[in-house]
Amino acid sequence: MLIDLFKKTRYISVDLDYNERQKELGPLVVCPFCKKSMRAKEYEQRLHQCQHCGKYGRLNPEQRLAITVDEGSFQLMNENVYTTNPLDFKGYEEKIAVLQEKTGCTEAVTTGVGTILGEKTCIAVMNSEFLMASMGSVVGERLTRLFEYATEERLPVIIFCASGGARMHEGILSLMQMAKVSGAAGKHSQAGLLYITVLTDPTTGGVTASFAMLGDVILAEKNATIGFAGRRVIEGTIGTELPKDFQTAEFVEKHGFVDKVVSRQELKEVLAKILKLHRLEAGN
Amino acid sequence: MSGEHNKITASGRIEIVKQKARPNVVDYISRIFDDFIEFRGDRAFGDDQAILGGIARLGDIPVTVIGHHKGKNTQENIDFNFAMAHPEGYRKALRLMKQAEKFHRPIICFVDTPGAYCGIGAEERGQGEAIAKSLQVMMALETPVITIVTGEGGSGGALGLAVANKVYMLENAVYSVISPKGFASILWKDATREKEAAELLKMTAQDLYDAHIIEGIIPEPEEGAHKDVKQMCKNIEAVLRQDLAELTGISGQELAQLRYEKFRHMGVFLER
Known part of the structure; x- marks a missing residue:
């Protein structure tokens, strides 16, 4: 009967402790x-x-270091090198100041020395929260100094790469950082020392076309975007849409440009293992 | 350089170097060098005609010559991909550079490219790796390297042939981290502000000379290199001969060290 519908009593449960539990x-x-x-x-x-x-x-340097280096082992370096405005690009200095405030970092790369499961190494972490980790003079100089320090102290270098590319705001000087850092990595290599790059999301442009691709060992985090040209630029050039897996870590591995795609969970151990194997080989 | 010429804007110079009549690498090689023989292929994948290379003679000195290859007509431009090289182009160039080092030949590079090619094949075959390797290997070459930016110096694609002991630009050449159009559309979200970006980017020969990025500016004939190709080549040849006389007297190791130190000091930053 239709009337039954109106008679029916319906219950709903009210969780009085809901807010407490959520908290x-x-x-x-x-x-x-x-x-x-x-x-x-x-x-x-x-x-x-x-x-x-x-x-x-994506992880910022603080988060990356927290899951990578042994607690309390990391010593910051090269923080005294800071940004200026060579092209007099309007608003550039203000932008840097805002980002420094927001991220708590002084520039798009954090460099230093620390241990990973007891293995001492120089480490750099690029920060995608800071102007998409673009490479200007400061990023180039800090990385170069890190390589020079590592060469002097006979230490390995690990760079966690992430970048949108060269920093356009600094014009041609940014382009020259590609040559500078590649050269410093070369000197470190000539000294027989180990250089590992970890390509994280996103590693593109001038960073891919310089030190990111120069590691003795190149690791990549699962799913990371890795490439030279931006996806939209390529789509614009060829006039068609690209496949979904184009420029992923797995794609780059398949084409032979990455040694190993690793999960974030295993990364620390893999790095420590590689460092240890090279220490044994060097006979130190 | 005449005072009048100094007033040409960056956009004006871009127009000059993009003209069809602008001399290309073949014009320069045929007039400056003798006995040029082209060598092809990267010995791995293929031969990229966006970059031309081979050996030749400058006076009595055997040299290796490498350059981006712009076409003179539509068919050539298609064949040479508008001088936008794929990875195999940079690998060919590097192979020829290592060959030059082995035989103690100086290397002379001519740069004229909108940039390294952006495409599927380029990514699949490692455009980033190819350029990265070029930068690192060029930096350590134990033989003299001279680069002349003759037209467009397009970002990483140009730098891949420009890690040299001496880098020159022709008076109207430009050299930049990004095209003015790219700069305007990315940073201002407005590609129509291309001309404004061209000035801001400080991409002319004079700008780069003032910033201590290049060693010198090679003067062009009035209205540009195409007006008197013979004279243009004479001006280039004079610079090359003078530099080779100087550089061939320096040991290979020292040349590599000098080159490294030069690039090592590039960058503007403050230190607390």
Whole structure:
């Protein structure tokens, strides 16, 4: 009977402790790729890997170092080198100041020396939060000094690469950093020392076309975008859409330009293992 | 350089160097050198005609000559891919440079490219790796290297042939990290501000000379190199002969060290 519909009593459950419980579970974060949400605490424990789509979020130098080097072992270097405005590009200095404030970093690369599972090494981490980790004079100079220090102290170098390319705001000087850092990496190599690059999302442009591709060992994080030209630039040139897996770590590995694609979870151990094997070979 | 010529804007110079009549690498090689023999291929994948290379003689000195190859007509431009090299082009160039080093030949490079090619094949075959290797290997070559930017010096594609002991630019040549159009569309989201970007980028020969990036500016005939190719070549040849006399007296190791130190000091930053 129709009347029964109106008589029917319907219950809904009200969780009176809901807000309390949510507070305990902590804040939510949204995956930058699949846009699904998860607990920040859990996301961090999973080294910023999304539990839904499995992709890695980008790490800033602080986060990268925290999951890579032995606690308390990292010593910052080259922070005294800082940015100026060679082209008098309007707003450039202000932009740098804002980014310094926002990221807590002085420039797009953090350099220093530390240990990974006891293995001493020079380390640089590029910061995609800082003008897309573009390479200007300061990034070039800091990396060059790191190579020089490593050559002097006979230490390996590991660079966590990420970059949109050369920093246009500094014009031709940015282009010259490609030659400068490649040259310094060459001197380090001539001294018989180990250089490892870890290509992280995104490694492109002038950084790909210089020191990122010059490692004795080139590792890449799963799913990272790695390439020379930007996807849209290529699509514009050839006039068609590119396949989805184009310029991924796996694509670059398949074409022979990366030694090994690694998961973020195994990266620290893989690095330590490679460092250790080279230490034994050198007979130190 | 005449005072009048000094007033040409960066955009004006881009127009001059992009003209069809602008001499290309073959014009320079045929007039400056004798006995040129082209050598092809990267010994791995193929022969990229966007870069031309071989051996020749400058006076009594055997040299290796390498340069971006712009076409004189549509068919040539298609064949040479508008001087935008693929990875195999840079690998061919590097092979010829290592060959030159082995036989103690000086290397002379002519740069004239909008940039390294952006395409599927270029990515698949490692455009980034090819240029990176060029930079590192060129830096350590134990033989004299001289580069002349004759027209467009397009970013990494140009630098791949320009890690040299001496880098010159022809008076109207330009050399930049990005095209003015690219700069305007990325940084200002407005490609129509191309001309403004060209001035800001400081990409002319005079700009690069003032910034201590290049060793010198080679003067062009009035209105540009195409007006008197013979004279243009004479001006280039004079510079090459003078430099070779100087550089061939320096040991290979020292040449590599001098080249490294020169690039080592490029960059503008402050230090606290």
